[in-house]
Amino acid sequence: NAGVTQTPKFQVLKTGQSMTLQCAQDMNHEYMSWYRQDPGMGLRLIHYSVGAGITDQGEVPNGYNVSRSTTEDFPLRLLSAAPSQTSVYFCASSRGTGGDHEQYFGPGTRLTVT
Amino acid sequence: GNSVTQMEGPVTLSEEAFLTINCTYTATGYPSLFWYVQYPGEGLQLLLKATKADDKGSNKGFEATYRKETTSFHLEKGSVQVSDSAVYFCALRPNAGGTSYGKLTFGQGTILTVHP
Numbered sequence: 001n002a003g004v005t006q007t008p009k010f011q012v013l014k015t016g017q018s019m020t021l022q023c024a025q026d027m028n029h030e031y032m033s034w035y036r037q038d039p040g041m042g043l044r045l046i047h048y049s050v051g052a053g054i055t056d057q058g059e060v061p062n063g064y065n066v067s068r069s070t071t072e073d074f075p076l077r078l079l080s081a082a083p084s085q086t087s088v089y090f091c092a093s094s095r096g097t098g099g100d101h102e103q104y105f106g107p108g109t110r111l112t113v114t
Numbered sequence: 115g116n117s118v119t120q121m122e123g124p125v126t127l128s129e130e131a132f133l134t135i136n137c138t139y140t141a142t143g144y145p146s147l148f149w150y151v152q153y154p155g156e157g158l159q160l161l162l163k164a165t166k167a168d169d170k171g172s173n174k175g176f177e178a179t180y181r182k183e184t185t186s187f188h189l190e191k192g193s194v195q196v197s198d199s200a201v202y203f204c205a206l207r208p209n210a211g212g213t214s215y216g217k218l219t220f221g222q223g224t225i226l227t228v229h230p
């Protein structure tokens with residue numbers, strides 16, 4: 001198993017550009033989440049999904065869109081990048097009901113918006 | 115809402131010293147509690163967890179006990195090694211069922227540096 005994979009590892013964008021951060025998992029997990037990590041603030045939940053076709057907002061959803069068309073993939077879209085979105089982004093997945101619900105994290109994408 | 119507060123860092127210790135990183139939480143009901151570790155340049159890995167009051171989670175010499183009366187989940191290790199240098203995050207997950215299983219609330223993280 002590759003676990004949770006994220007691409008790209010690094011990205012630099014100009015203000016106003018759009019891009020998609022990719023996340024995939026091969027563990028057949030129902031739940032997937034996106035977090036951003038900023039110095040001194042820990043990780044904050046952006047969006048999450050409890051299954052294909054079902055998504056919901058987390059703590060800091062503004063400026064980000066998600067969709068979940070398959071169990072494996074959960075891309076995060078930045079529609080118009082802003083410097084405030086400079087951060088490290090982590091994708092995570094976990095089993096739903098019936099499992100121990102441990103969240104498994106990807107290696108992260110470091111995004112810089114200039 | 116739910117929140118997690120960790121002791122201010124960074125923490126610098128000599129090898130074989132005793133480690134305590136404090137963590138307190140605010141939540142309704144009975145959340146599950148976690149400690150995650152992040153090594154330089156990597157994602158987060160689960161270090162240990164506790165799912166009910168008085169449970170003790172342990173792994174790799176680290177321990178933490180779920181204290182409902184003090185709403186705390188302090189991380190301890192009796193003798194740290196240089197290889198323990200990392201960022202440690204305390205986190206909680208509500209146990210309200212359903213979609214709550216996908217949401218973790220994290221503390222701000224504590225940077226630990228261990229010198230030889």
